[in-house]
Amino acid sequence: xxxxxxLSGTIAFAISGIxxxxxxxxxxIGVFTLAFITAxxxxxxxxxxxxxxxxxxVADPSYALMIFGLSVIGAIIFRGNHFHPAERWIVIPxxxxxxxxxxxxxxxxxxxxxxxxxxxxxxxxxxxFGGVLRDLxxxxxxxxFRRTQLYATCAFAASFAYWFIHASGGDHEISxxxxxxxxxxxxxxxxxxDWRLPI
Amino acid sequence: xxxxxxLSGTIAFAISGIxxxxxxxxxxIGVFTLAFITAxxxxxxxxxxxxxxxxxxVADPSYALMIFGLSVIGAIIFRGNHFHPAERWIVIPxxxxxxxxxxxxxxxxxxxxxxxxxxxxxxxxxxxFGGVLRDLxxxxxxxxFRRTQLYATCAFAASFAYWFIHASGGDHEISxxxxxxxxxxxxxxxxxxDWRLPI
Amino acid sequence: xxxxxxLSGTIAFAISGIxxxxxxxxxxIGVFTLAFITAxxxxxxxxxxxxxxxxxxVADPSYALMIFGLSVIGAIIFRGNHFHPAERWIVIPxxxxxxxxxxxxxxxxxxxxxxxxxxxxxxxxxxxFGGVLRDLxxxxxxxxFRRTQLYATCAFAASFAYWFIHASGGDHEISxxxxxxxxxxxxxxxxxxDWRLPI
Numbered sequence: 001x002x003x004x005x006x007l008s009g010t011i012a013f014a015i016s017g018i019x020x021x022x023x024x025x026x027x028x029i030g031v032f033t034l035a036f037i038t039a040x041x042x043x044x045x046x047x048x049x050x051x052x053x054x055x056x057x058v059a060d061p062s063y064a065l066m067i068f069g070l071s072v073i074g075a076i077i078f079r080g081n082h083f084h085p086a087e088r089w090i091v092i093p094x095x096x097x098x099x100x101x102x103x104x105x106x107x108x109x110x111x112x113x114x115x116x117x118x119x120x121x122x123x124x125x126x127x128x129f130g131g132v133l134r135d136l137x138x139x140x141x142x143x144x145f146r147r148t149q150l151y152a153t154c155a156f157a158a159s160f161a162y163w164f165i166h167a168s169g170g171d172h173e174i175s176x177x178x179x180x181x182x183x184x185x186x187x188x189x190x191x192x193x194d195w196r197l198p199i
Numbered sequence: 200x201x202x203x204x205x206l207s208g209t210i211a212f213a214i215s216g217i218x219x220x221x222x223x224x225x226x227x228i229g230v231f232t233l234a235f236i237t238a239x240x241x242x243x244x245x246x247x248x249x250x251x252x253x254x255x256x257v258a259d260p261s262y263a264l265m266i267f268g269l270s271v272i273g274a275i276i277f278r279g280n281h282f283h284p285a286e287r288w289i290v291i292p293x294x295x296x297x298x299x300x301x302x303x304x305x306x307x308x309x310x311x312x313x314x315x316x317x318x319x320x321x322x323x324x325x326x327x328f329g330g331v332l333r334d335l336x337x338x339x340x341x342x343x344f345r346r347t348q349l350y351a352t353c354a355f356a357a358s359f360a361y362w363f364i365h366a367s368g369g370d371h372e373i374s375x376x377x378x379x380x381x382x383x384x385x386x387x388x389x390x391x392x393d394w395r396l397p398i
Numbered sequence: 399x400x401x402x403x404x405l406s407g408t409i410a411f412a413i414s415g416i417x418x419x420x421x422x423x424x425x426x427i428g429v430f431t432l433a434f435i436t437a438x439x440x441x442x443x444x445x446x447x448x449x450x451x452x453x454x455x456v457a458d459p460s461y462a463l464m465i466f467g468l469s470v471i472g473a474i475i476f477r478g479n480h481f482h483p484a485e486r487w488i489v490i491p492x493x494x495x496x497x498x499x500x501x502x503x504x505x506x507x508x509x510x511x512x513x514x515x516x517x518x519x520x521x522x523x524x525x526x527f528g529g530v531l532r533d534l535x536x537x538x539x540x541x542x543f544r545r546t547q548l549y550a551t552c553a554f555a556a557s558f559a560y561w562f563i564h565a566s567g568g569d570h571e572i573s574x575x576x577x578x579x580x581x582x583x584x585x586x587x588x589x590x591x592d593w594r595l596p597i
Contacts, residue, residue, distance in 0.1 A: 021543070027595040029550040030543025044447075049243075051252040053449040054512075061513035068515075075597040114253075115260035117267075132336075137530075139539045141338045145220070145229025152228040197226040199274040248442075250451040313452075314459035316466075331535075340537045344419070344428025351427040396425040398473040 009097020099183025158183025208296020298382025357382025407495020497581025521557030556581025
C-alpha cells in the first residue's frame with residue numbers, strides 16, 4: 001500500500017516536471033531533467049543536508065530508468081504549451097505523495113536523533129523542494145513561496161502528524177498513514193475552498 | 200562580544216531575506232525560506248563543500264527556531280513592497296556580519312590545512328552566498344555579481360585580514376576582530392562613497 | 399595529451415562563463431564566480447552526489463588560481479555585451495572538453511560499482527551542469543534544456559562510448575579517447591548541420 005502511494009506520488013511529481021518542461025518548450029533533455037529533479041530533488045537535498053549516502057537513485061537505478069521512460073512517453077504525448085488535462089489527473093496522487101514524502105523525510109530525520117523542529121523542516125524540504133528546484137530551473141520564483149493553496153503548510157502538517165503519532169507510541173506504518181491522510185486531505189480541502197495563508 | 204556580532208549579523212541577514220520575500224509578495228512560507236537561506240545558506244554551502252557534518256542548524260535547532268520567530272514577526276510587520284526603513288537599520292549589523300562570517304569561513308578552511316587562496320574563497324562564499332541564494336530563489340541575477348558597493352570584495356578583504364593576522368601569530372579572537380573591522384569599515388566606506396570595482 | 403585536452407576544455411568552459419557574465423554586465427566578482435561555476439560546477443556537483451571528498455579544487459588550488467587569472471584578463475579584454483569572436487574560438491576546445499568531462503564522470507561513477515545507466519547520467523551531469531549552473535546564476539532557463547544542437551545528447555553519447563569501450567576490455571586511456579572523439583565530433587556535426595532532438 002505504501003509502495004503504491006510512493007510509486008504514484010513519484011510519478012505525479014515527475015509528470016508535473018514534464019508538463020512544466022513542455023510549457024517552457026524544452027526538448028527531451030529538459031523534460032527528463034525537470035522530471036528527475038521534481039521527483040527526486042527533495043529527497044536528494046535532504047540526504048545531502050543529512051549526509052546520507054549513497055543517494056537512493058545512485059544506489060537503485062530503477063528510479064532513473066522509470067523517470068526516463070516516463071519522460072520519453074511524456075515528450076511524445078504532451079505537445080504545445082496549453083493547459084493539459086494531466087494537470088487534473090495528478091492532483092490526487094500529488095497530494096498523497098506530498099503527505100508520504102513529508103512523513104519519510106521526518107522519519108529519516110527523527111532516526112538521527114535531531115530536534116523535532118528541524119526534523120519537521122526536513123520533512124517539508126523532502127516534500128516541497130523537488131517543486132522548488134523545478135521552478136528554479138525554469139527561472140521562475142518557486143510557486144510554493146507565493147500564496148498557493150497551502151502546499152508547504154500541508155507538508156508541515158503531515159510532518160507534524162507523523163511526529164505526533166510516532167511520539168505517542170504509533171509505529172512507523174501507522175504514523176505514515178496518518179501523515180498521508182492529514183497532508184492529502186488538508187491539501188485537497190485547500191484546493192477545493194481556495195485556502196491560503198493569511199500572512 | 201563575538202556572540203553578539205554573530206547574533207546581530209544572522210538577524211540582519213535574515214531580515215534582508217524577509218524584506219526581499221515581502222518585495223516579491225511571498226507568504227509566510229516564502230518569508231521563512233528566504234530568511235533561512237539568506238542567514239544560513241552561505242555557511243551551509245561551505246560545510247557541504249568541505250564535507251563538515253552535521254550542519255550547524257541540523258545540530259542546533261535554535262537557529263531555525265529564531266529565524267522562524269523572526270519570520271512570523273516580519274511577515275506581520277513588513278507589508279507592501281515599498282522601500283522600508285528596516286533596510287537602513289540593518290546596514291551596520293549586515294556589514295559586521297559580513298566581516299565575521301568571512302572570518303569564520305576562512306578559519307574553518309585553514310583548520311583543514313588547505314591552501315590559502317581556497318581558504319579565502321571559502322570565507323567569501325560563507326559571507327556572500329546566503330545573499331546569492333536569496334536572489335536566485337527570487338529568479339534574479341545575484342546583486343553581488345553586479346556593480347554593487349564592493350560586497351564580495353569586502354568579504355575577500357576580511358578573509359585576507361583574518362589569514363594575515365593569523366599567519367602573523369595572532370590568535371583566533373584577535374584575527375576575527377581585525378577581520379570584522381576591515382570588512383565592515385570597507386563596506387561602510389564603499390556604501391558612503393559609492394565605491395565600485397573598476398572592472 | 400589528455401592533460402592538454404583537460405586544460406583547454408577547462409579554459410573553454412571558463413571563457414564561456416566569462417563571456418556570459420560580461421553579457422550580463424557583471425563586474426570582476428561576477429566574472430570570476432561564473433567562470434568558476436561553469437568550469438568546475440559539473441564536477442563539483444558529481445562529487446557531492448557521489449560523496450567524493452575533498453573536492454578537486456579544494457585539494458588543488460591551481461584550478462581556482464588559474465580561473466582567477468583568466469577572469470582578470472577576461473574582465474579587462476571582454477567589454478560590452480555584443481557577440482564576441484571568442485565565442486567562435488572556444489567551440490572546438492568546448493566540444494573536446496564536453497567529451498572528456500563526460501568520460502571522466504562516467505569513469506568515476508563506474509569505479510564505484512553503480513549501475514551503468516546512473517553512471518552515464520553522472521557523466522552527462524559532469525559535462526553539462528557547469529553550463530546549467532552558469533545559466534541559473536544568470537536567471538535564465540538553462541540553454542541545454544532548450545532545443546540546442548544536441549549538447550547533452552553528445553555528452554550522453556560520449557559517456558556511452560566510454561562505458562562501451564571500457565566494458566569491451568579497453569583500458570581507461572583508450573576509452574577516454576574514443577569518448578572524446580565521439581562526443582566532440584557529434585557536437586561539431588550537430589553545430590554544422592543544426593541537428594536538434596526531434597522531441
